[in-house]
Amino acid sequence: MIPSDSGQGGSMEFAEVAVDAPLSLEKTLTYCIPNHMSVRCGHLVWVPLGRRPVQGVVFSVSRLPRILDPRNIISVIGPYPLLSTKNLDLAKWISSYYMCSLYQAAVLFLPPGFKGQVNAFISVTDGKNSESVVKDDEKDVVKYIGHKVAVTENIARKDIGTKRMATLAKLVRTGVLSKSWVISRKRSKPRFLLSISNGNIGDDLLPELDRTAPRQASLLRTLIEASQSIPAKELREKFGSTTLNVLIKKCLVVREWSRVVISKQIGKVQGKRDSIVLSSDQEMAVQEIGKALEEECSSQSFLLYGVTGSGKTEVYLRALEKCISAGRQGLMLVPEISLTPQMMNRVNERFPGRTAIIHSGQTLREQFDAWWGIWDGSFDVIVGPRSALFAPVSNLGLVVIDEEHEWTYKQQDKPPRFHVRETAIKLTQQANIPLVLGTATPDVTTFNRAQRSRHKLLILPNRIGHNQMPRKLARVYLVDMRKELMEGNRSPFSRRLSKSLSETVANGKQALLFLNRRGSATLVQCRDCGSILRCKRCDVSLTYHRDIGLVCHQCARRESPPEWCPICVEGRIRYLGLGTEKVVVELEGLFPGIKVSRWDSDSKSGKGDYQQIMEEFSDGRTQVLVGTQMIAKGLHFPNVSVVGVVQADIGLYFPDFRAGERTFQLLCQVAGRTGRGLDHGEVIFQTYLPDNYAIRTAAQQDYYKFYIQEMELRKYQRNPPFSRLVHMIYVHTNEETCKKEASTMARTLKSEIYKEGIGDLEIVGPVPGHPTRIRGRYRWHMIIRGLNPHFLLNGRIFPKGWSVDVDPVNVL
Template identity: 40%
Template sequence: MAYAEVAVNAAAPIRQTFTYRVPEGMPLCVGHAVYVPFGSRRLQGIVLDITQTPAFADARDVEAIIDPEPMLSPARAALARWLSDHYLAPLFDCVSLFLPPGFKRKPLTVLRPLVSAEGMAGLGLTERQQAALEFLISKGQAEQEQMREALRLRNVGTLVNQLLLRGFIERTHELARPKVRPKVVPHLRLQVSSGEAARRARTLRAEGSGGAVRRAMVLDALAEGGPLPLAELRAQGLTPTVLRDLQGAGLAVQEDVTVVRDPLADRVYPERPAPVLSAQQAEVCGHIEAALENGGRSQTFLLHGVTGSGKTEVYLQALERVVALGRRAIVLVPEISLTPQTVRRFGERFPGQVAVMHSGLSLGEHFDMWREVRAGRYAVVIGPRGALFAPQPELGLVVLDEEHEWTYKQQEGSPRYHARLAAQELCRRTGAVLVLGSATPDVESRYRAQVGSYRLLELPERLQKTESGGVVPSTLPEVEVVDLREELKAGNRSIFSVSLAAGIEGALAAEEQVILFLNRRGTASFLQCRDCGHVPACKSCAVSFTLHSAAGGEDRLVCHYCRRARPAPGVCPQCRGSRIRRLGLGTERVEEDVRKTFPGARTLRWDRDVTRGRDAHERILARFLAHEADVLIGTQMVAKGLDMPLVTLVGVISADTALRFPDYRAGERTFQLLEQVAGRAGRGPRGGRVIIQTYSPEHYAVVAAAQHDYHALYRQEVEFRQRLGYPPFGRLARLVFAHTGERYAREQAAAMVCSLRKERDSRGLPNLDVLGPAPAFVPRLRGRWRWQVIVRGQDPTDLLAQVAFPRGWTVDIDPVSLL
């Protein structure tokens, strides 16, 4: 007899499978979605293994298969287990990454009354019991949570058990209705040939009556356009009477057609041939193509190419080879903002073969794209980190563009995976080739290439396109570092240094474009009363409010962590003083100052505050590329791999925003941001320059960025991290406890430190440090006090894997930040 190991959607932090018998004749295989009994409930599950020996003797039967086609391939089922083990995450959370949107259905407890309203008299009910029974009788039946909310009940479970014991209600367990289904649209289809339909239409027109003419119009539309939606045919004269007459005459038949909600359905990209490669590009492509042709043997490449060196063309050439070999690809970008430009580049070379998957899609679009990808309809899937788990069959290539970006790490929810490591494991299990591309590789990735875990490929020259379709070497933009301390000494109180102001003026005069970068949103970082020193702060988070100015509206204070907002005060709420000062600056303030200082400049802002709507990123990029704006002001969104040929000047308003954060990656991150945003300048024939404003011109990250010297930055970081045992020379785990009680949070964190150190010492685990406890960088977030513990060593999971973390703890393995 066969047995299935099933990951069950039990809404509990479980890291194990459960054993079920496979009924005789059930065609069950790894990856199938199933219904299984779980206690008294019927829950969803995913089969991760089929065995002949049960891991649990008294196994119950699998009840039914949900979908005849498996949701996961065996390789992806194994990857889900690996994610759970590596990141110490609940197993079904890891499985859920691979499932279609809307698949997870909440288990419901449904209550039905067994007495009537008339029969309630004399039952000796308490006030709470009577209210509950009256509610159920009025509804006929209700979900337990619905009753709790409607009656504002506490301890609803106790109340339900009381009514069950007395036989007044019955309880059943069901699953919530699916959130999304395939979209079905009624169509009308001819039952005769197009020629016969046209002949009958001419006959009907000759009759001359209104009904006959309408039937003729519908027949002509069907003869020309094939099966058409009823909604579209109504414009051609379709009415219920016309529909009945056409079906009655055997000319047409109504049928339901499943339509695909494709987010790219209205996009047409002109087909563009492949350009001539440079010698360096050709050499790099040769290495990747050789690996692709190596019979499904996985290999990881680190493609280190300066900004504008043609890395995207290397990806396209690799995809071309993959498709020729009968396999498919996944291309990851770090932000949704990069998706439109990437989709366009790939759509021009592979028309109709590109799918996009990201959180900006509607639930229906995401659902349909998942099903279409599983069916093998697309050569390439493009999207942020979650697209890695698309059910792309015959996977041959995975690309992580801008592989250094921290957004590839899942920061919220479970599992807190890193797409780079997950992609490496997926490729190992599927035999696919992995290409990690960046102008500023993550220090850990560069080190792995140095020790031979990755194969290093380099594109050290920027390329410029020629009119003939080829490319020629170009130069990286010149970088000028402005010491803001000297600007202040000279009496300049503007946010623009003399050099930057002159550069903007010159670019505007030459009808060129400018990017101004500041990695902070809002108008001012905070407000402060100059009389008593009061700073308005969020009541739920231990942070000050950020000031946001609305055009034509009132100024508002906003917490960037919990989104709590309130009007900006005109007087100090503490001392009633009127001297309220705005301190610090954000992108809104930069935009205001650009308009004041350069009145003729047309501005666009690109940050999270203006990109909340659908396709907002694409609209902003399209407007700037169409030269509808002269100056683009933005946060890190403008530092990504965007190609803007008219940009000749990039100004960094302040390089210091993240430089002094208490995080071991602060220097690396600052360098990456500066080098990446600098790379937006000079991509066209006019060349470009970069001006970096800073109070720390001597910092090694700023010096390296000014010289485009990644290797200097890398040497400094490796020496520092090796001395302290930070990645890549050790691994980290970040444990955070959050609770509404400040003292309780501190005590629980301290108790965990003692417990971990005791466990470490009793097991004799070498070279493993348990650091802390310490308040988190933001000590209070959304009403909860946060304390953190850091475990540092060669393998922190060796210590943590068997720890039962109580409620309130968050475990982040291999965090990308300690903030």
């Protein structure tokens, strides 16, 4: 039983705890620290909340409680705090800026698998007479629980249904049933190694043991001769467990526990390359970053803007070398898990045995071991996607974000909806260390900040060849697919692309084909009534995949391909559109006998599949690689001589103000995958919109020209960087309720804007989302646009169903 008050005198200490519960932003609850507990800021604890225990993080400790009669902390998780003071400060900023609870922000810093769960168990109350239950549905519930003896609430919900859970709750309130809570065990825990060392025994003891216990004497001599501790497992295997246990009881040996860190090597580690001579632009960039590293308390941020193949990675590595030589650690972030092996190879090559990798694609044990290895300071460089930003690096000296423009650096699916770039800026400012943002296609907002001297701009204007001499970018050809159709070509490949692929295959070179659509057919339509097969849970069309049938790319629902139309019951079903699967089939028919591989999220069936695809293409076993945006980011394949973009305008049709920017970035990035070897390289953009500014400037590979045109549009529309946005989405299973709630919230916010006289803030919407329904829930959304949208939202508690996304990367 948990006491409801501290029951102690004035010498007690009190903790402010951020708990795992829906509370207002930045709110903590006060708990009493029992005298037998040692609790400090950053500790993970179990505390009572209502009738159940919840997990929490201690944010402050004081001798004065904020409330009368606070309840006691139940227990402390772990012997020492898991969050440092700097972690807590950054969590407070994340909570305030991205409008999430303090606990949601603090969880980012916890070890993998440490977020505990509480299971609610239902049982029949002892001594209660169930005969007092008269209603049939209540009798059924009591009978079910009685047969189970004790059952978790989640299992009961599945067995008896959601509707009868209200009956179950009533029986708990009346005391017929009882509810209790059990704290689940952590899914993973640290590994420890037991070693044995000599206990400084006297010289006269060994002769005595030789006579009475020769095995014990032999074990002790082994320890003395080793002059260091020996793993207990080895000693048990050689001398037996009984012998070792007796010496431990006699206190003749010393036990030593040490945490075991297992760092699994990711990818191939190549031999160390010959020393690379930097270009003058690279040298200048390294010197500028080096100056910031040498200065104390320098939080200078750099934008390293370099065209594809200009040697940005080498600049990162030289900067990390300077950081490590100064006795500090470095953090390198990449946008995709699939890119970590290739980057890991480069980093391992430069810092062998001193590099850690951590990401959600690893097993829980691998993540756990890597996390604790970083905690112990066993690594100099940490590589990973956005979650690696919160790794427990104790002596951080430099943060590098590769491909800083990538939208995958933003967490969108759950709170906190933070962006790595903005969070890293705050982290490096708090730690007074430099930040390097690298890209060939900067985010418009980031480049605008560099233009206004908020970031120091470092430019690598030229590609670097094998002899370190500047070389031109690959030539880009723009093919108007409207003309191809008018001239009778109905193939997904233009005549120029087909010719280039034929020459590439014949010459033993490699090619990349980019199409940002998965599957075989993106639409399945009835030729008689014109209806399109759609997901029953989402407002999207189903995509046809050859191996698995019809799939919804929103909720992953699967259906078998129909033999006839479900609307008109006719059998003329047509598969329309183009995806990566169909491109592979077309290529295999066009070039029989060559190896074609596909790289998208569907091509991964097991762990290490992406790595195998990359290695086969890198080794030349695959001649043509077809993929989605995964193949457009940061990959280095010198033997690629042709890159074909099958549908260059596919991203322009989204109702999002960043559609043009994202299209330009993708096209420039994928164009940069060729021309990295001896061949100059050739890129072919197939499009139905050849005059669109994003496609035209991407074909010219002219970022400055794109930036000027994009900024004109942004200024006219008052979009970032000329304002800030907050994207609010409301979801509900009932369409009318969803619309009504969104409209009510919009009216409330507009009224407050008028009341406060905030002239620069405006509400755009509400309107149905795109798509309008996902997983059975309708979506209505609106945008708050202005210089300081936080002013309107601070202190506001949103009802269940609302999500708030500050600085969204899309507004669909």
